[in-house]
Amino acid sequence: MTWMNVLAGLGGIATSNQLVAGGVTARELTAAVRGGRLLRPRRGVYALPSAPPLAIAAVANGGRLSCVSAARSYGLWGGVDGRTHLRVPSHATRLPDGDCVRHWVDGDPHPECWRVSVPDCLRSAARCATEETAVAVLDTAVSAGLVTLTGVERIFSDQPPWMRAIASRARPGSDSGIESLVRQRLESRGHVVEQQIHVAGVGRVDMRIDGVLYLELDGFAYHSGREAFERDRARDTGLALAGGRRLRVSARQVLEEWEAVLGVVEGVLVVPEKRGVVALK
Incomplete structure (x- = not known):
């Protein structure tokens, strides 16, 4: 087996011990x-030049x-905290470079020397x-x-107990962290949120609120191309034909304009059903 493998x-x-154990x-x-x-x-640590820069820095x-x-390295939601979080040995004396948060808690054995286990x-x-x-x-880890x-x-x-309480709130169905944030925030206000609802002729819809409002969440590349634009409109048309109320918001709006998003959601829920799609601008 080569060192590349x-x-x-x-x-x-990988560490030199891991490489030597592999026959290198x-x-x-x-x-x-x-x-x-x-x-x-x-x-005692070797890396491919193509390895993630943050992993090499770690x-x-x-x-x-x-x-x-x-x-983030596992493809999960990482929030908006841009600092690098590192687990360091309890005996470490060297301070990490840059804007880092140090975690001193010992963890499970894990073969990857550059990140902790799941x-x-x-x-x-x-x-x-x-x-x-x-x-x-947690939500994105379950969905993934x-x-x-x-x-x-x-x-x-x-x-x-307080950590177990956080873990107990994990739910399947959030394909992105944004969907999880919306679910959590709406449920905290007493709304019933169903995720990944199947609608005939449309497919899966991100969520349904209080059984009547279909909510679609667009990622950061909202309408990044004509194909995505046409696909979104076809889904909106399908929802309209299904007779459901529908609302489309972007990830940026959830993160930066949540009060406005919430106002529209709850406003739509309290008025008689209207035909047509609502898109925040």
Whole structure:
């Protein structure tokens, strides 16, 4: 097995012990570094030049991506906190470079030296991030199939009551963190939110509120192309033919103009049904 195969199986970064255990010799590693085919961000750690820069920076600082930074590396919601979250050993004395948040909690053994395991990622998000963000991380982990609701309960079984309470709020159905935020915020106001509702002739709709209002959430690339524009309009037409009230909002509006979004949602819910699609501008 070549060092390329070993590194590819570990996310592009591995320790020298892992590489040697995979049959790679010290001479091969030295030659690869000298030839520019490998990086050595830290003594005893090697990385492919194509490895994620944030992951390389994490090991260079003697840590692993944790909390929302690890969540993003797994393709989960990471909130709006742009700082790098690192888990560092309890005996670490060197401070990470840049705008970092240090996590000193020891975690489960994990073969990837540049990020924590999924269970550690979820626990650290619940411990460090805002409650809303932590639930969104859990929701997207469940929807992505990285963990089940039973698995979430098991991961948090030995944690403090307040962390188990956060974990208990996880739900399937949020394909994005934005959908989770909307679900949480509407449910906190007493609304009944159903996610990933199937509508004949339309397919899945992001959510239905109080059984009458269909809500579609557009990502940051809202109407980025003609094809997406036409697809959105076809879905709106299908919902209109199904006779349902419908509302379309963007991720930016959820994050930056939530009070306005909430006002429209609750305003639509209290008035008699109107034909036509509503799109916030």
